[in-house]
Amino acid sequence: MLVAEVLSDASSKLLEAGVTSAKVDAELLASHTLGITRSDIALLVATNQEFPASELERFDIALARRVSREPLQHITGIAPFRHLELLVGPGVFTPRPETEQLVSYALEKISGKQKPLIVDLCSGSGAIAISLATEVSGSEVFAVELSNEAFAFLLQNAARYGLSQANLRNEDLQHSLTELDGLVDLVISNPPYIPNDAIPIDLEVQLHEPSMSLYGGVDGLDVVRQISVRAMELLKPGGVLVMEHADTQSRAIGELLLAEGWLQVEARADLAGKDRMISALKP
Numbered sequence: 001m002l003v004a005e006v007l008s009d010a011s012s013k014l015l016e017a018g019v020t021s022a023k024v025d026a027e028l029l030a031s032h033t034l035g036i037t038r039s040d041i042a043l044l045v046a047t048n049q050e051f052p053a054s055e056l057e058r059f060d061i062a063l064a065r066r067v068s069r070e071p072l073q074h075i076t077g078i079a080p081f082r083h084l085e086l087l088v089g090p091g092v093f094t095p096r097p098e099t100e101q102l103v104s105y106a107l108e109k110i111s112g113k114q115k116p117l118i119v120d121l122c123s124g125s126g127a128i129a130i131s132l133a134t135e136v137s138g139s140e141v142f143a144v145e146l147s148n149e150a151f152a153f154l155l156q157n158a159a160r161y162g163l164s165q166a167n168l169r170n171e172d173l174q175h176s177l178t179e180l181d182g183l184v185d186l187v188i189s190n191p192p193y194i195p196n197d198a199i200p201i202d203l204e205v206q207l208h209e210p211s212m213s214l215y216g217g218v219d220g221l222d223v224v225r226q227i228s229v230r231a232m233e234l235l236k237p238g239g240v241l242v243m244e245h246a247d248t249q250s251r252a253i254g255e256l257l258l259a260e261g262w263l264q265v266e267a268r269a270d271l272a273g274k275d276r277m278i279s280a281l282k283p
Helices: 003-016 022-034 038-046 053-067 072-076 097-109 127-135 148-161 203-208 222-234 250-259
Strands: 078-081 084-087 117-121 140-144 184-189 235-244 263-269 275-281
Touching: 003 022, 003 038, 003 053, 022 038, 022 053, 022 072, 053 072, 072 078, 078 127, 084 127, 084 148, 097 127, 097 184, 097 235, 097 275, 117 127, 117 222, 127 140, 127 148, 127 184, 184 222, 222 235, 222 250, 250 263, 250 275
Parallel strands: 117 140, 117 184, 184 235
Antiparallel strands: 078 084, 235 275, 263 275
16 A cells, blocks of 8 residues: 555544544654654655555554554654653653643743752653753753652653753652752642543543543642642742643632732733643742
8 A cells, every 4th residue: 555545544544533633643653653754754655655564564553552542652652842752651641732831931930040940840751850951051950750650751751861860759749859948949840630520521631641640639739739838848039830730720729829928920821822820939
């Protein structure tokens, strides 16, 4: 079969399964199977090349996994995030584009800060921590992750990009990094914030993401409360807290932070115009 025919058939199957990015996913599965780039795939299509018969079975297996709504990133083992390519898989939350905006928001908040000390709570794959460590010159970044499975990916990704393993903690955030209390410039987090009885719409999230990375108690704010307390201890006066949250939680989190003594509580919208991030200043 021609590469174009294989991709067309795969796209149709993915669309029938409810995958909205069917064409792109088909191309990415093909490039993963063949060990080449999407640009190479486009060239094979343009020149009417045959799909290597020896690789069709591997492609079909990968396609079947995606049709079952297994995340594409679990199949390829890689998740792009800003300028990074992170190792991911079962047991660790797959970083999302909206969290890239959280990093941008944090960069605004510490712009001009010389050699900032940064702590990423609920670090998961290390997407936030590694982005900041590699984008902020002179920064020192620490990352905390409770899940053993996620921490294994954090270790691998940190090693890929030069973030010291001495700065990584496989611990409960409520008791971690006490040696940094009062010294930190920025605390950042994408915590679990889905209420326990809420069911994610995306099947990829519902069926394959680790529950520890998703659910945050009855109102979704249990871990947010813990972060508010711990960040207040970690930060120096004038230090900044930045968090991601659901688009329905901005008001509740803002009120929570103000009640706990935070100043300059500020909501920030994502590219869709929904409030998905919040920042606050330690007095």
